[in-house]
Amino acid sequence: MTSKEIREAFLTFFKSKSHQIVPSAPVVVKNDPTLMFTNAGMNQFKELFLGEAQPKYARVADTQRCLRVSGKHNDLEEVGIDTYHHTLFEMLGNWSFGDYFKKEAISWAWELLTAVYGLDKDRLYVTIFEGDESEGLPKDVEARDFWKDLIAEDRILLGNKKDNFWEMGETGPCGPCSEIHYDMRPDEERRQTPGQALVNADHPQVIEIWNLVFMQFNRLKSGKLEPLPAKHVDTGMGFERLVRAIQGKTSNYDTDVFQPTIQFIAERSGIAYGADEKTDIAMRVLSDHIRAVSFAIADGQLPSNNKAGYVIRRILRRAVRYAYTFLDFKNPFIHELVPLLAKQFEGVFDGLAQQQSFVQKVILEEEVSFLRTLTTGIQRFENYAIDHADVDGEFAFELFDTYGFPIDLTELLAREKGLKVDMEGFQGALQKQKERSRAATAIDTGDWVVVAPEEDEETAFVGYDYLEASTRLV
Numbered sequence: 364m365t366s367k368e369i370r371e372a373f374l375t376f377f378k379s380k381s382h383q384i385v386p387s388a389p390v391v392v393k394n395d396p397t398l399m400f401t402n403a404g405m406n407q408f409k410e411l412f413l414g415e416a417q418p419k420y421a422r423v424a425d426t427q428r429c430l431r432v433s434g435k436h437n438d439l440e441e442v443g444i445d446t447y448h449h450t451l452f453e454m455l456g457n458w459s460f461g462d463y464f465k466k467e468a469i470s471w472a473w474e475l476l477t478a479v480y481g482l483d484k485d486r487l488y489v490t491i492f493e494g495d496e497s498e499g500l501p502k503d504v505e506a507r508d509f510w511k512d513l514i515a516e517d518r519i520l521l522g523n524k525k526d527n528f529w530e531m532g533e534t535g536p537c538g539p540c541s542e543i544h545y546d547m548r549p550d551e552e553r554r555q556t557p558g559q560a561l562v563n564a565d566h567p568q569v570i571e572i573w574n575l576v577f578m579q580f581n582r583l584k585s586g587k588l589e590p591l592p593a594k595h596v597d598t599g600m601g602f603e604r605l606v607r608a609i610q611g612k613t614s615n616y617d618t619d620v621f622q623p624t625i626q627f628i629a630e631r632s633g634i635a636y637g638a639d640e641k642t643d644i645a646m647r648v649l650s651d652h653i654r655a656v657s658f659a660i661a662d663g664q665l666p667s668n669n670k671a672g673y674v675i676r677r678i679l680r681r682a683v684r685y686a687y688t689f690l691d692f693k694n695p696f697i698h699e700l701v702p703l704l705a706k707q708f709e710g711v712f713d714g715l716a717q718q719q720s721f722v723q724k725v726i727l728e729e730e731v732s733f734l735r736t737l738t739t740g741i742q743r744f745e746n747y748a749i750d751h752a753d754v755d756g757e758f759a760f761e762l763f764d765t766y767g768f769p770i771d772l773t774e775l776l777a778r779e780k781g782l783k784v785d786m787e788g789f790q791g792a793l794q795k796q797k798e799r800s801r802a803a804t805a806i807d808t809g810d811w812v813v814v815a816p817e818e819d820e821e822t823a824f825v826g827y828d829y830l831e832a833s834t835r836l837v
């Protein structure tokens with residue numbers, strides 16, 4: 364099955380179970396102070412779960428574009444390094460608003476995965492909530508009993524509150540969840556070590572595919588749980604992971620979701636995908652980040668210097684740095700990937716094709732300006748290298764702070780000239796900067812300062828770069 368067919372089969376399946384297929388919400392969230400970007404399929408239904416709005420349909424399904432690059436779910440640092448976390452991904456979901464509950468959600472999930480998609484039953488594992496006495500949360504015996512009719516008992520695993528209990532916030536709707544995992548290791552390896560111990564253990568071949576959340580309680584301010592009058596189902600399945608499982612690949616990037624983009628990058632860089640770990644990571648980062656940046660722009664969030672805009676700018680700059688450092692793209696290149704994506708998402712998320720030239724133009728401008736900064740920084744480095752035997756920490760920090768050089772890039776340049784970088788000095792300078800900015804924030808929040816909107820737009824929000832500085836490019 365192609366990825367297009369897999370997506371269609373999901374929607375057709377739930378349509379046949381009387382679900383209304385609804386469009387994805389934009390990935391950019393404009394009127395929720397608690398959320399910058401849509402990070403799960405359920406976001407657009409939040410008011411329904413809180414009882415603040417009435418559902419139009421009792422059963423809906425969709426594919427939602429999600430972005431997990433800030434806040435509670437931030438997967439950015441994993442992206443490209445691992446093969447199953449993306450910045451932007453599609454979450455396939457089905458919902459019941461006070462209609463069906465655990466039995467149907469579980470049996471339909473099983474039917475879809477095994478009968479429609481033909482996934483191997485011997486590779487599937489499910490988890491159910493084990494309960495938490497200290498919080499008065501019961502074990503989810505109902506979910507376990509429904510699963511028992513479908514799957515061998517030793518494949519039903521108990522999960523803790525972190526993985527198997529969902530809460531919207533400190534108060535409000537919450538409930539146990541049941542996750543479905545797929546073991547994609549070769550037969551031989553599976554015979555030697557059973558998959559049970561590898562579920563939820565960050566194993567790159569034993570991965571979570573689908574999460575079924577059963578909202579059945581309401582948590583009160585006192586911490587007490589009361590049963591919800593109407594129970595809901597909220598599910599989310601990672602589309603790219605599902606495609607990988609069905610297509611039998613060992614990486615999401617080997618599926619037809621990412622390969623067209625990766626092959627294009629390989630062709631243009633003259634480097635084959637698979638030739639080297641570092642260039643592979645760079646190609647994965649590019650093929651992933653272009654999706655996040657393109658959809659954010661198409662959905663109305665331009666790169667800028669603060670808040671959501673800065674998150675997008677940072678993702679784009681991260682892509683530029685990988686392209687520049689490891690794939691030798693010294694001229695703007697990333698914007699050329701947009702038409703490929705627009706074509707790929709035709710009939711799914713049409714907004715990108717409609718705004719293709721605008722999105723490309725914005726990305727090109729960002730690339731030009733960031734590459735200029737990088738080039739100036741490299742010039743600065745060349746001059747420095749003439750009369751310095753090594754790179755001191757303060758200078759490495761200047762490159763980082765003023766020219767946006769991750770420490771890897773500085774090390775790479777230094778290595779080419781046979782210089783060593785004073786890493787301790789760099790970390791020290793970074794630490795000092797962090798303390799300075801923390802102190803500055805402390806003063807800010809202690810004052811009542813009215814900031815004019817234009818001024819606010821111009822204020823560089825530097826927090827995220829400092830978070831990234833301590834981590835490495837690869």
Ligand code: ATP
Pocket residue numbers: 403431438447448449450451452454571572573574599600601602603604
């Ligand atoms: P993981 O444990 O792998 O980080 P999760 O438990 O954080 O996933 P959920 O919040 O349960 O994920 O989201 C539902 C589904 O969305 C997951 O089962 C997974 O298939 C998919 N998913 C979650 N995060 C990502 C991501 N960053 N990239 C691609 N798919 C993802």
Ligand code: MG
Pocket residue numbers: 436
């Ligand atoms: Mg996660």
Ligand code: MG
Pocket residue numbers: 526571
């Ligand atoms: Mg998980």
Ligand code: MG
Pocket residue numbers: 526542571574
């Ligand atoms: Mg999960």
